[in-house]
Amino acid sequence: MRNQQATNLLFELSRPGRRAHRLDDLDIDSPDVEHLIPDEHRADQPPPLPELAEGDVVRHFVGLSTLNMSVDTHFYPLGSCTMKYNPKRNERLASLPGILDVHPMQSEGTTQGLLALLYDLQNMLAEISGLPGVSLQPAAGAHGELTALLVAAAYFRDSGEDRKIVLTADSAHGTNPASAQMAGFKTKAVKSNADGLVDMDDLRAKLDDQTAVFMLTNPNTLGLFDSQIKEITDLVHQAGALIYLDGANMNAILGITRPGDFGADLMHFNPHKTFSGPHGGGGPGAGPICVRDFLAPYLPSPIVDKDDQGTYRLRRPDSSIGRVRSFFGNVGVLVRAYLYIRTYGGEGLRRVSEDALLGANYLLSKVKHIMDVPHGERCMHEFVASATKLKKQHGLSAMDLAKRILDYGFHAPTVYFPLVVDEAVMIEPTETESKETLDAFAEALFRITEEAGDLVHQAPHTTRISRPDDVTAARRPVLRWQPKSETD
Amino acid sequence: MAYLFHTDADRAQMLASIGADSVQQIIDQQVPQDVQLQRSLNLGDAAGELTLESEMRRLAAQNSSASSHACFLGCGAYDHFIPAAVDEIASRGEYYTSYTPYQAEVSQGNLQVMFEYETLITQITGLAVSNASLYDGGSAATEGVLMALASVRNREKVITSEAVHPEYRDILEAYLKNIGATLVTVPVGDNGDSSAIISAIDEQTACVLIQHPNFLGRLEDVTAIADAAHSKGALLVQSFDPISTGLLKRPGDLGADIAVAEGQCLGNPLQYGGPYLGIMACREDLVRRLPGRIAGQTTDRRGNRCWVLTLQTREQHIRREKATSNICSNQTLLALRATVYLSLLGPEGLRETASHCLRKADYAKRRITASDRFDIVHDGPVFKEFVVRDRSDDVDGLLRHAESQGILAGVALGQFDPSMNDCFLVAVTEKRSRDDIDRLAAVLSDAPCRSAVASA
Numbered sequence: 001m002r003n004q005q006a007t008n009l010l011f012e013l014s015r016p017g018r019r020a021h022r023l024d025d026l027d028i029d030s031p032d033v034e035h036l037i038p039d040e041h042r043a044d045q046p047p048p049l050p051e052l053a054e055g056d057v058v059r060h061f062v063g064l065s066t067l068n069m070s071v072d073t074h075f076y077p078l079g080s081c082t083m084k085y086n087p088k089r090n091e092r093l094a095s096l097p098g099i100l101d102v103h104p105m106q107s108e109g110t111t112q113g114l115l116a117l118l119y120d121l122q123n124m125l126a127e128i129s130g131l132p133g134v135s136l137q138p139a140a141g142a143h144g145e146l147t148a149l150l151v152a153a154a155y156f157r158d159s160g161e162d163r164k165i166v167l168t169a170d171s172a173h174g175t176n177p178a179s180a181q182m183a184g185f186k187t188k189a190v191k192s193n194a195d196g197l198v199d200m201d202d203l204r205a206k207l208d209d210q211t212a213v214f215m216l217t218n219p220n221t222l223g224l225f226d227s228q229i230k231e232i233t234d235l236v237h238q239a240g241a242l243i244y245l246d247g248a249n250m251n252a253i254l255g256i257t258r259p260g261d262f263g264a265d266l267m268h269f270n271p272h273k274t275f276s277g278p279h280g281g282g283g284p285g286a287g288p289i290c291v292r293d294f295l296a297p298y299l300p301s302p303i304v305d306k307d308d309q310g311t312y313r314l315r316r317p318d319s320s321i322g323r324v325r326s327f328f329g330n331v332g333v334l335v336r337a338y339l340y341i342r343t344y345g346g347e348g349l350r351r352v353s354e355d356a357l358l359g360a361n362y363l364l365s366k367v368k369h370i371m372d373v374p375h376g377e378r379c380m381h382e383f384v385a386s387a388t389k390l391k392k393q394h395g396l397s398a399m400d401l402a403k404r405i406l407d408y409g410f411h412a413p414t415v416y417f418p419l420v421v422d423e424a425v426m427i428e429p430t431e432t433e434s435k436e437t438l439d440a441f442a443e444a445l446f447r448i449t450e451e452a453g454d455l456v457h458q459a460p461h462t463t464r465i466s467r468p469d470d471v472t473a474a475r476r477p478v479l480r481w482q483p484k485s486e487t488d
Numbered sequence: 489m490a491y492l493f494h495t496d497a498d499r500a501q502m503l504a505s506i507g508a509d510s511v512q513q514i515i516d517q518q519v520p521q522d523v524q525l526q527r528s529l530n531l532g533d534a535a536g537e538l539t540l541e542s543e544m545r546r547l548a549a550q551n552s553s554a555s556s557h558a559c560f561l562g563c564g565a566y567d568h569f570i571p572a573a574v575d576e577i578a579s580r581g582e583y584y585t586s587y588t589p590y591q592a593e594v595s596q597g598n599l600q601v602m603f604e605y606e607t608l609i610t611q612i613t614g615l616a617v618s619n620a621s622l623y624d625g626g627s628a629a630t631e632g633v634l635m636a637l638a639s640v641r642n643r644e645k646v647i648t649s650e651a652v653h654p655e656y657r658d659i660l661e662a663y664l665k666n667i668g669a670t671l672v673t674v675p676v677g678d679n680g681d682s683s684a685i686i687s688a689i690d691e692q693t694a695c696v697l698i699q700h701p702n703f704l705g706r707l708e709d710v711t712a713i714a715d716a717a718h719s720k721g722a723l724l725v726q727s728f729d730p731i732s733t734g735l736l737k738r739p740g741d742l743g744a745d746i747a748v749a750e751g752q753c754l755g756n757p758l759q760y761g762g763p764y765l766g767i768m769a770c771r772e773d774l775v776r777r778l779p780g781r782i783a784g785q786t787t788d789r790r791g792n793r794c795w796v797l798t799l800q801t802r803e804q805h806i807r808r809e810k811a812t813s814n815i816c817s818n819q820t821l822l823a824l825r826a827t828v829y830l831s832l833l834g835p836e837g838l839r840e841t842a843s844h845c846l847r848k849a850d851y852a853k854r855r856i857t858a859s860d861r862f863d864i865v866h867d868g869p870v871f872k873e874f875v876v877r878d879r880s881d882d883v884d885g886l887l888r889h890a891e892s893q894g895i896l897a898g899v900a901l902g903q904f905d906p907s908m909n910d911c912f913l914v915a916v917t918e919k920r921s922r923d924d925i926d927r928l929a930a931v932l933s934d935a936p937c938r939s940a941v942a943s944a
Binding site: 007009010011018019020021022023027028029031033037038040041042045046047049050051052057058060061062064065066067068069070071072073074076083084085086087089091092093096098099100101102104105106107109110111113116117124127128139140141142143145146150153154174175177178181182183185224225230253254255256257258261262276278279280281282283284285286300301321322323324325326327328329330331332333339341342343344345347348349350351352354355358359361362364365366377378380402403406411412414431432433434435458460463464465466467468469470472473474477478479480481 | 499540
């Protein structure tokens with residue numbers, strides 16, 4: 001029953017002369033193209049795009065869609081990514097014509113409804129984070145990191161301080177040091193201690209008057225809340241440096257604790273994680289940032305303000321770093337985040353985090369009997385197990401486990417991250433999964449540990465493909481389809 | 489509650505399995521008391537679906553949009569037609585609720601779409617390699633410059649022109665500020681020729697960033713600038729309009745080394761500026777410097793052709809301290825829409841769309857200037873956008889009047905350049921009917937005047 005129309009490439013389905021989209025004849029008098037575009041600019045022919053009928057196109061892409069696992073179709077316990085249910089009402093409401101078809105260059109007078117929503121969202125994020133200055137502009141989490149570091153750089157430049165070092169935790173997302181690099185900083189990693197928390201001695205040793213920012217993920221990528229947090233932030237502030245909070249794990253602490261209250265000076269949110277924006281196959285997301293008052297003048301332009309008459313206006317902060325993206329930001333993602341926050345309200349958001357904690361700890365209580373969980377009995381919204389022992393005893397690696405679980409109808413957890421755990425398997429169930437699903441997942445994990453040989457080493461067996469050759473893909477890259485004659 | 493699952497019975501069983509009395513106890517075991525929030529978040533009460541729906545409909549109705557008005561606004565975001573099949577396919581949960589294809593076996597749909605998207609982008613750019621997309625056209629232009637800086641050793645000068653989108657230049661400035669690169673912005677002469685850019689290129693220049701068609705809709709002499717850059721060992725980054733490739737020579741054909749674009753025009757809604765689609769393609773030999781994700785072809789253990797993320801500093805594997813870009817995502821859903829859009833148009837459809845834009849823009853120019861109040865500022869060819877001067881110097885009043893008549897008539901240029909206070913930019917896509925354009929011309933010429941038109 002294989003659908004060839006899906007697995008063939010568009011270009012292989014193409015037949016000369018086929019055509020889908022057609023405009024009605026032009027109803028105006030106008031010179032020919034040749035009169036309007038000089039020869040030196042005009043192409044002899046249009047690009048060699050595939051030629052298809054509309055039915056071809058639809059069947060092809062619908063067929064391809066069935067080869068994806070997704071939150072709508074499967075449990076997706078991908079640690080650090082918070083793959084929660086994507087509410088359908090948000091899709092409908094973000095697609096209303098007065099939202100979806102608003103042009104970014106319209107005057108403020110014609111966009112008051114949308115600006116009101118964005119203004120409210122700024123205030124909501126300030127309340128959730130405990131940090132009053134908000135920019136909705138960054139287009140992704142990593143983009144938020146970079147933007148916040150540009151803000152920090154501008155602040156230190158204005159203060160006349162030459163601080164060039166950014167500290168990152170060794171358990172951090174790889175984007176942290178990369179963002180620091182892009183903002184012109186040098187990075188140093190601070191070690192984790194045996195408990196998976198910040199090693200205070202190492203932090204003291206690396207903290208000095210060159211330190212600009214310590215980038216911290218809390219709860220960290222092991223799913224642990226760092227109980228030393230006040231001590232860490234006090235120490236960093238005493239050294240004259242700022243604390244940046246990577247907000248990837250905000251789903252664990254909504255209404256329970258606020259980054260601003262535990263000492264963060266800047267942070268980003270991932271609305272596509274915490275506030276249920278669909279991940280879209282890997283994008284779009286957004287990365288709004290929140291900062292303390294004294295950093296707010298440096299935020300990118302524009303931010304939404306409200307004047308005395310109650311009119312919403314776009315404003316450039318006084319010492320703005322400028323822009324990091326054209327126009328306002330990823331508004332479609334932000335609208336969904338707003339709707340999500342409104343759906344729960346203040347008390348409801350705390351319930352979200354409580355249920356995320358409950359689900360993760362429940363799954364941990366099951367998984368710890370199946371494989372090692374190096375960092376203990378409790379976690380926040382996710383936890384990291386290790387396949388080291390299974391690998392030694394049964395030859396079952398984290399990769400095998402991830403591939404085999406696909407056969408049981410579950411998306412794999414994140415594997416081999418964070419780097420501080422050997423054979424890491426990072427599991428985040430989120431609050432939108434039932435106890436039955438979590439039970440079934442734990443049961444599947446257990447059954448896999450009883451399996452051996454090719455059954456696990458060659459898994460998955462039920463998917464259209466299995467164990468692609470990544471090495472050849474990188475060594476001899478084939479990055480586009482080309483007609484046969486060009487590839488011979 | 490909203491999207492939660494657990495019943496009281498579930499909770500009791502789960503807590504028993506965990507060995508905890510309550511969720512609060514689980515929190516107390518990890519989060520120090522002195523940082524716990526002692527009140528509820530002040531975000532108002534929960535709102536049900538029905539309430540939110542009626543509120544949002546009211547709120548949406550307060551905005552004008554390309555649905556309620558005839559939209560002649562451009563500046564890098566355009567009201568092009570989106571065929572129904574694009575929405576239909578992109579609204580499938582298998583696409584929009586999936587994630588980064590970390591597990592290739594259960595992401596072949598997204599990976600193949602990325603590979604097809606990359607191929608289509610190489611076809612419209614005439615360059616050998618494309619990534620799987622970046623945030624938007626503005627940040628993509630900056631990433632192109634960063635990529636050029638990393639590729640050309642020991643050079644720190646970046647040249648751009650005032651004819652490049654002002655917001656793109658703002659992004660470039662913000663990114664370059666801390667990394668020891670020098671940005672030189674060349675003013676545009678009235679005749680719009682390239683001599684100023686060409687004479688600014690020297691042995692210290694890493695790259696030149698231009699836009700063609702440029703911010704004001706005019707055509708640049710890309711080949712001459714490319715030749716000048718190459719003769720000094722610099723690279724050319726061209727920001728282009730994907731729709732224009734239906735008629736105009738492609739960046740690769742003109743000598744660009746790196747091409748970047750805003751891909752919103754390819755089947756993506758306006759959404760007040762985002763999410764959008766940053767397009768980037770480059771020459772084959774620059775591929776290892778290309779930021780963002782890339783999908784490539786390989787085979788699986790059974791010998792089947794398949795697709796994977798490749799050459800990737802995946803989020804977890806980024807060369808932490810050596811990165812020239814921190815981008816670890818792409819805009820898959822928007823890239824999917826662009827892929828479906830270009831598949832539906834095909835070569836003839838793209839050519840037809842481009843020529844409708846071109847010819848309707850020309851018609852609009854002629855209709856608007858039938859009134860003495862308006863001049864077209866530049867001679868010479870434009871693609872789908874052009875600058876109109878209001879000789880009564882009341883652009884804001886004029887545009888407000890047009891809004892009241894159901895027309896978004898153009899973008900006031902004074903906000904970008906005070907010397908253009910009496911000018912506005914008009915964009916015409918294939919969606920604008922003859923009637924739309926006739927009404928635009930009529931509304932503009934009948935608009936109340938702050939002052940009498942200065943005699944010519």
